[in-house]
Amino acid sequence: MLEIEKLTVYFGDRCVLDDVSLSVARGEVLGVVGESGSGKTMTALSVMGLLNPAARIEGGSIRLDGRELIGLDGRAMSGIRGRNMAMIFQEPMTSLNPTMRIGKQLGEAVKLHYENRQPKQEIKRIVLDALADVRLPEPERVYASYPHELSGGMRQRVMIAMGTICRPGYLLCDEPTTALDVTTQKGILELIGTLKKEHNMGIVFITHDLKLLRNFADKVAVMCRGKVVERGTVEEIFAAPKEDYTKRLIAAIPDRSRRLAKTSV
Amino acid sequence: MKYIIKKLLTLILTLFFISVLVFLIFQVIPGDPALSILGTEATDEQVEALREQLGLNDPMPKRYFNWLTGVLTGDLGKSYRYQESLNEQMAVSRLIAGKLPVTLTLAGLSLLLIIIFSIPIGILWGGTKSRALDGVLNVLSQFTMSVPSFFLGIIIIYVFGLIMRWFTPGGYVSYREDFWGYIRYMLFPAITVAVPKVAMTAKFLRNSIITQLKSDYVRTAYSKGARRFRVLFVHVLKNAMIPVVTFIGIIAAEIAAGSIVVEQVFGLPGIGRLLVSSISTRDYPVVQALMLYIVSAVVIVYFVVDILYRYIDPRVEEQ
Numbered sequence: 252m253l254e255i256e257k258l259t260v261y262f263g264d265r266c267v268l269d270d271v272s273l274s275v276a277r278g279e280v281l282g283v284v285g286e287s288g289s290g291k292t293m294t295a296l297s298v299m300g301l302l303n304p305a306a307r308i309e310g311g312s313i314r315l316d317g318r319e320l321i322g323l324d325g326r327a328m329s330g331i332r333g334r335n336m337a338m339i340f341q342e343p344m345t346s347l348n349p350t351m352r353i354g355k356q357l358g359e360a361v362k363l364h365y366e367n368r369q370p371k372q373e374i375k376r377i378v379l380d381a382l383a384d385v386r387l388p389e390p391e392r393v394y395a396s397y398p399h400e401l402s403g404g405m406r407q408r409v410m411i412a413m414g415t416i417c418r419p420g421y422l423l424c425d426e427p428t429t430a431l432d433v434t435t436q437k438g439i440l441e442l443i444g445t446l447k448k449e450h451n452m453g454i455v456f457i458t459h460d461l462k463l464l465r466n467f468a469d470k471v472a473v474m475c476r477g478k479v480v481e482r483g484t485v486e487e488i489f490a491a492p493k494e495d496y497t498k499r500l501i502a503a504i505p506d507r508s509r510r511l512a513k514t515s516v
Numbered sequence: 517m518k519y520i521i522k523k524l525l526t527l528i529l530t531l532f533f534i535s536v537l538v539f540l541i542f543q544v545i546p547g548d549p550a551l552s553i554l555g556t557e558a559t560d561e562q563v564e565a566l567r568e569q570l571g572l573n574d575p576m577p578k579r580y581f582n583w584l585t586g587v588l589t590g591d592l593g594k595s596y597r598y599q600e601s602l603n604e605q606m607a608v609s610r611l612i613a614g615k616l617p618v619t620l621t622l623a624g625l626s627l628l629l630i631i632i633f634s635i636p637i638g639i640l641w642g643g644t645k646s647r648a649l650d651g652v653l654n655v656l657s658q659f660t661m662s663v664p665s666f667f668l669g670i671i672i673i674y675v676f677g678l679i680m681r682w683f684t685p686g687g688y689v690s691y692r693e694d695f696w697g698y699i700r701y702m703l704f705p706a707i708t709v710a711v712p713k714v715a716m717t718a719k720f721l722r723n724s725i726i727t728q729l730k731s732d733y734v735r736t737a738y739s740k741g742a743r744r745f746r747v748l749f750v751h752v753l754k755n756a757m758i759p760v761v762t763f764i765g766i767i768a769a770e771i772a773a774g775s776i777v778v779e780q781v782f783g784l785p786g787i788g789r790l791l792v793s794s795i796s797t798r799d800y801p802v803v804q805a806l807m808l809y810i811v812s813a814v815v816i817v818y819f820v821v822d823i824l825y826r827y828i829d830p831r832v833e834e835q
Binding site: 299301325326329330331332333334337338340342345346347348349350351359360363364397399410413414 | 732735737738739740741742744750751754755758828829830831
């Protein structure tokens with residue numbers, strides 16, 4: 252289980268996360284939805300220990316399979332990041348190092364988490380497997396490419412390969428499809444679903460787009476201004492939104508897909 | 517390879533235009549070379565004979581062609597002022613050949629010092645989390661950047677020459693006589709040139725590193741478990757160096773053109789001093805040759821920067 256309990260974070264004297272509690276089990280997808288600035292990304296970054304130094308965690312607890320993460324030192328956290336949990340970001344265009352070949356960037360993730368030095372051939376094999384795992388055609392070619400030689404969708408697949416290469420128990424996805432066109436979006440979403448099943452990962456899927464979570468998330472938390480205002484299954488949220496804010500989020504979905512959402516419930 | 521050939525062709529074309537421009541400028545400048553060689557007491561017949569001999573009566577394209585062939589074969593004409601012997605004007609190429617190695621040594625040594633010192637300082641400065649260290653380096657760089665080079669030269673002569681006695685001020689020795697003595701002497705003017713540039717380059721690298729540290733790929737590197745040291749050296753440094761290479765290129769072009777002030781302060785027989793004296797005596801063939809050197813040096817340095825870029829930034833090829 253990845254459990255966030257009563258997490259409170261301040262940015263200066265502004266409270267950006269207020270008493271946030273969320274949890275996700277392995278093999279489960281938790282959708283976190285809300286408008287920008289609602290604290291979704293901040294929550295994920297708190298879990299990863301990647302908050303801006305100006306932000307302070309004032310209270311609460313984050314437990315990864317029972318181990319408390321808040322208060323761990325840098326060395327311990329970097330041992331967990333990438334190995335026990337990983338994160339995928341919104342912008343596939345800028346999230347990869349532009350001057351390093353894809354193969355090397357993925358290989359680094361492997362090297363960082365294996366205690367014994369792996370022979371180069373072995374690392375390359377693991378990386379090529381990971382590239383094939385995210386259904387990238389011609390893994391050998393992608394391996395030798397620089398990020399600018401790949402499309403947005405391919406880069407996001409590379410990011411997913413990098414996140415899952417050490418088989419973490421949990422994957423935090425921060426709007427991984429927002430920057431992509433609709434067709435590519437669908438492919439990425441399916442891929443995350445498939446990898447979840449294959450590797451029994453717990454997924455936290457952050458989005459501002461409620462309809463993406465239909466047929467995908469097991470449960471949903473709605474965030475607004477740093478608080479979780481509503482939670483439930485996707486069906487519950489769509490059928491009977493309790494909060495006005497949630498109703499507005501549903502109203503923001505274009506008519507056609509809303510009708511579809513209703514009929515599918 | 518295609519990129520290099522493309523850049524090389526651009527370089528050759530640019531050098532061609534420069535040669536046309538440098539040639540034309542000296543056609544437009546008033547004054548008769550024949551008259552200025554012979555002096556005002558010469559008779560019209562003498563002047564006319566010399567004009568014919570120098571090829572000054574030929575049509576302009578022919579003169580350009582003759583001049584360019586001369587330049588390419590190392591014949592830059594003869595100085596109006598410097599004499600080889602009583603009746604023989606000194607060849608410009610000989611005049612410059614004696615001075616150019618000094619300027620190039622100064623530029624090379626300075627550039628070496630700039631690279632050796634500014635990069636580690638810039639990395640330390642950009643990578644540190646200590647506000648105290650950042651503050652100290654800031655004050656230090658502001659100070660060194662604001663000291664004028666003639667004053668810095670005087671201080672260096674005073675401290676290292678007169679107090680420490682590491683070199684003899686004014687005791688320049690030619691590289692032909694004593695190579696290591698020459699290098700040892702040249703080191704001090706090179707330090708004078710390098711100090712303010714080290715401060716500038718280090719500050720530039722620091723800013724570049726700080727900008728890069730905020731980028732998304734840095735967050736990605738942390739999220740896969742890399743630690744700060746690794747992020748800085750494996751990920752950030754190469755990206756941060758891209759603008760710094762251009763910056764060092766601009767500095768290299770500047771110092772390749774010669775530092776007149778530093779040459780003067782340290783009594784170096786470089787092209788900076790030759791340029792000043794030949795301008796004030798209107799020794800046009802010398803000025804023309806020096807102009808050609810300076811402009812070509814700048815263009816060639818930028819060519820090298822373009823080639824280096826190609827090796828640092830893989831995105832360059834398609835642009």
